[in-house]
Amino acid sequence: MSDKPNTGTTRRGFLAASAATGSALVANAAHAQTPDPMITEVQEWASGLGVGVDDAPYGLPIRFESDVIRRNVEWLTADVISSINFTPIHALDGTITPQGCAFERHHSGAIELSKDDYRLMINGLVDTPLVFTYADLERFPRVTRTCFLECAANSGMEWAGAQLNGSQFTHGMIHNMEYTGVTLRTLLEEAGVQPIANWLFVEGADASSNGRSIPMEKALDDCMIAFKANGEALRMEHGYPVRLIVPGWEGNLWVKWLRRMEATDAPVESREETSKYTDTMANGTSRKFTWVMDAKSVVTAPSPQMPITHGHGPLVITGLAWSGRGAVTGVDVSTDGGKTWMPARLAAPGQDMALTRFYYDHNWQGEEMLLQSRATDSTGYVQPTKSQLRAVRGLNSVYHNNAIQTWWIKSNGEAENVEVS
C-alpha cells in the first residue's frame, strides 16, 4: 500500500485523520457539546426538489458508492481480454451479488450475442440432435435457484504467501445470484440421451469456446441453463443470453454464451481441463477434474479495504461462507489467530451451494486482533488452514485454495493480509 499522504474522503484519509485525533469524530457523536447543523439547519434536500422519475430509466448506485466496483489487477494476466476482475465483497452485505459489480472472467472477451442470433445445439450420443432458438428455451418448464459461482483460481495468488491486500482481491472471484432457467435434464431428455453417454461436453459461442467435459450424472442431477439472474436477463459479461449453471463446481465449468452440448462416452480433455484447471502437487504430478469447490469463508469487514474507523466499542465482524459440498451449517470466528474460536451468527440458514452471511458482534477496545473465520458444511467438512492444505498439495496447485484467511487488525484499526504460524 502507498504511504503517500491521502487527502479527500477515502477511507485511508479518514483513518489517518481520525487516528491523529484519537477517534474524535466518534467521541463527538456520542458526546455532542454543540448542536449539529445537519439537524439544526434546514438542508437543501429538505427544502428543494430531488430528481424526477424519468431521470434514470435504469439506475446506477449513488455516486457516494463509487468505490464499490469491480477491480482489475493488471500484473496478473497478459492483457485485459483473457483476464479476471474482482467483486467488491468487502463493501457488500447479505448474500446476493449486484450483477453490475459481479466479477468477470473471460478468455476471449465479453461477446455481444443477441437473442435473435442465439442457437443452442445438442448433439452426439442422442436419439435426435437438436437446435433450439432462444424463444424455444423460454417455453420449457422453468426452475429458479440461488448458487455461488467461484472461480477455481479464487485466492490462487495466495498459495505461496500473503500477497494481495484486501478481501476483494484475495476472495473476490465469486458472485452469488438467483438464477432462472431450464434444467439440463429437461433439455437432454428432449434430445434423448443414449445410455452409453456418460459425459457431456459443453462449449460457448465465443472464440475461446471454453469447452469442458462434465460427467452426465452431474448434468442430469442439478445443472441448468440460465437466462435470468437476480430477476433480469444475464449481463453481457456473464453470458447473455444463456449460460450454464453447475452448482457447487468450479466457475470455469459455468460456460457462458452456451452454444453446444455434446453427449459423449469419454471426456474431451480440452485445454481448460488439461493445461488449465489441473492442480499440480509438490511431486510434479497433477490432479485433474477437481470440480467441487470446498467449504470456504472470509471476513469481509473489517479487512484491509475496510479498516475500523469508528474507534472503540461495538464492532460488527461480518463475512461470507460457502461450500460446493452442501450447505454451510456453521462459521466460527477467531480474534487471536486460531487459538480460540467463537461461533458466529448466520444471517439465515445456509442453502446448498450458495453464499451464507455471518456476523460476530464484538466489543473492540483497540486490541490487536488476528481475525479468522472457519466454515463447516452439512457434510461435516471443516475449512482447513493453509498449512493443512500445503501439507497435502505443496505450493503450486494454483487452484482450489480454500484456506482460512487471517487479517491482522492493528490498534489504530488498520487491517493487513498476513499469514500466521
Added chain:
Amino acid sequence: IYAQTFGLGRAALPEEIAAWNRDVRPDGVGLPAGSGDALTGEGVFEAKCAACHGDFAEGIGNWPKLAGGMGTLNRQDPLKTVGSYWPHLSTAWDYINRSMPFGAAQTLEPDEVYATLAYILYSNNLIEDDFVLSNENLASFELPNAGGFFMDDRDTTELAAFSQPACMENCKDSVEITMHATILDVTPNDTTDDGP
C-alpha cells in the same frame, strides 16, 4: 424411456453439426484429414503466432510460453508448456484449431494447424524438423507428461483429516505473524492507480 418431451427445437442438420462439432479427443476422434511438418509450421508460426508466443514458442512478456520447462513440474516455479505439461497432442490441435490465433480464431486451415503444432513440438525438442504430423499419427504421439495426471483424490487424501470436529479452545500455544502482504506491495491502491 422418458416421461415427457415437449416437441421444442428442431432436428440439427448434418452441415450444422459439422460446423460446430469440432472438438478432438485424445483418441483422435474429431481430427480432419491433413498433415504438416515443422518447417512449414515455422512460417505459419512466424506470421501468425510469434508476435505473442515468440519466434521459438518461448513466449513474450506475460504471453504463454509454449516450449521449454522440461523437468520443472516439481520445482518451486514450474514452467508448464505443451512440451513439459500437456498430456495430449489432441488438446493442442483442438485448441489451436478452435481458439487461436488470439483475436482471429478459426482462421487456420487444418494443414496449417498440423504444421503449427509440429513446429511447437520441434521447439520443444520432441521431433526432428522433417517429422510430418498428420491425422494418422497424432493420437499415437505421446507427450512427456502424458502420465502426469490423476483423478481428483481429495475424498481419499483430504476429506477425513478435514472432517474432524473443530477445536474451539486452546487450539495452539502461540501465534506469530509469518508473512505480510504489504511487504510485497502489489495491490492496486485507489481506483485511479492500478499499478504495479
